[in-house]
Amino acid sequence: MWRYGLTILIAVLAISGIGAYYAIGRLNHLPEYKLETVQGEPEEGAAVSLSGSYLGDMRSEPLNVNIEGSIYRSEDKVFRKRMMDARSWFYNQPDIQKLLKDHKSFMRGKGYETGFYRDEELVIYADVTTKGLNSDAQKSVLRLSLLSEDSGKVTDFEQTILEMPDNGQLSIQDVQRVDDEAHLLFRKYIDRGITEELVVYVFDIGTGEQLRHSTLASWSDKNKYKSDAQTARVIASDYISAPQDMIFVILNGKEYTYSYRSGLLTELTDPLWHKALGTGMAHSLQQDNFYYSEVRQDRIVLSRYNFITKEQETSYVTLTAEQLGVGVIKSALIRSNRVYLLADDKAGIPGAAVLDLANGELLYAGRAVEVGDEGKTGAELSENLRLLNINIVEKLAD
Amino acid sequence: MNRYLKLVHMEVHRFRWVLAALMAITAICQISALIVTVLTELSRREERLSQNIGNSSAPVPAKDPLTFEWVMMITQQWFSLPILLSIAVLGLYAFIIWYRDWIGRSTFIYRLLMLPAARSNIYFAKITAFLLFVFGLVSFQLVLLPIEQLIFKLVLPADLRADSHIVEVISINQALAMLIPRGFEQFLYSYGLGTIAILTIFTAVLLERSYRRLGILYGLLYLGACGLAVVFPILFLGVGTPGSSFFPEEIFVIVLVMCALVSCVSVWLGMRLLAGKITV
Structure with a gap:
């Protein structure tokens, strides 16, 4: 037995050293936080996720905090999670999650979120690929897939909708259904994007035949390398399908x-957007209403515009930080029929508030606390924790 | 089983002095760097303090406590060099563990092949021994860190130091952070991939030994094919591409399957070559 002492020693060292580190050595490395309910229903705060950093001695650790606890980004540096999080911008959307749950095989090979439409009867998916790019044979081929919710039957259409000498490239912005027609809104890039257009193509849902197309707007920017991010912007529904x-x-x-x-x-004669420039504006398009908020440190103001009645209700809700029971309002997001606020309480502890979009009623207020260490003061807590962004993570109910 | 364990011990015994040397170099390098850095910083602070005492108008500098994490940051290269040396030596030994058996007049491999036991024991003994060396060195580094932290506390007075967590100490050093992933799951993936690489290298070496000059080509082609098989799902199945025909979780499973396949083929082929191609 003693002859094999060296091998046994190395084997014991190998197992015990690594085992002890991962079992014990990593404990209590970083503090745990969670979003604690101060007022209202915890369910209203379930979708809230605050992101920021924990400030350690020599480095900061990015983290997310929600009502369930905290997740440090360093813990997510796992190969499996990186693979699963590929295309997370697409798969994390609640209506995409629902489509995957209901029609997983239909969703295979479909990855452009702006190409989806769904109602009680039909799911439509459209995307465009450019073949023979920058050659004389360049053409844009549309793939249109239609799934009947009742029968589960899938019908696919494929057709060329652009070809030379038209060298434009199409990017799908939105898909909508009007009776038996599918309306596809594209942004068209011509001459390598120097000229852009918004175009709508209309197809018959039953036959896939192109019925007509029209150009909504066209603009050129010869100084292409200037930022043109604000030249044209399409704001569709929060729920893309x-x-x-x-x-x-x-x-x-x-x-x-x-x-x-x-x-x-x-054209809107009384512009909405520019009224709130510079104040940190959140917005949302929901059915017939366009909502937008103006956020300042001491108050939040909600306004809306009804597309049908053309009625503009400016400041239909105004709430001060005092009324909300917070110290500083930092930012806002509007989703579904809720307004989500990132706010610090009067002690400077980061937290969140949720308001009803219709009337501004405070539905939830929460603040970040350290788990298992309630003795910490607000100053101690805020010294090491910086939560600077609010995100809404809506999970599909099981 | 007995034969296998004896072969493992033989391989460990053959490498013991190299292993001891690597551990000694690591310990000496890191502890020396630690002590020199701490003493240098202490004398620098004393010098600054004595200069300020002479100049009564200057403010007394704040006494920021030193941490082991700070020492690790300052001595990055001295902590990393022995680690990189160990990686280089083990990388070479992945080939030498086989080739050394063919060197010399009384070729040792023939004595191994003539043992009254399954030849697969030779293959498994070598891979087991190699993995013991790798994990042994990693564990040694993990054991060394708290010892170095203790030395740090012995050298520095208590009022001049503050505590550091071992995870922060590891994270601040790039080589250590790569060597010791934060999560155990990632540790399994990293060292699992390393193990697969060693298995393919072993099989490539056996191909070379079996077919001589043509074997070099076979070995290189085999290494290339295995590498391509493992990375193929990640590079070509559209992991981050919208409209990919595979869902991310499917691509992940395909990667695992390919890794398992490459491992099994490497082991099978290696044992086939040992059993049938390399003759006495």
């Missing part, structure tokens, strides 16, 4: 609404 007749378009500093049913692009 939801039926939504009206969309909001910002074009060269002007604001428009577009109706798929009427095909009309209408």
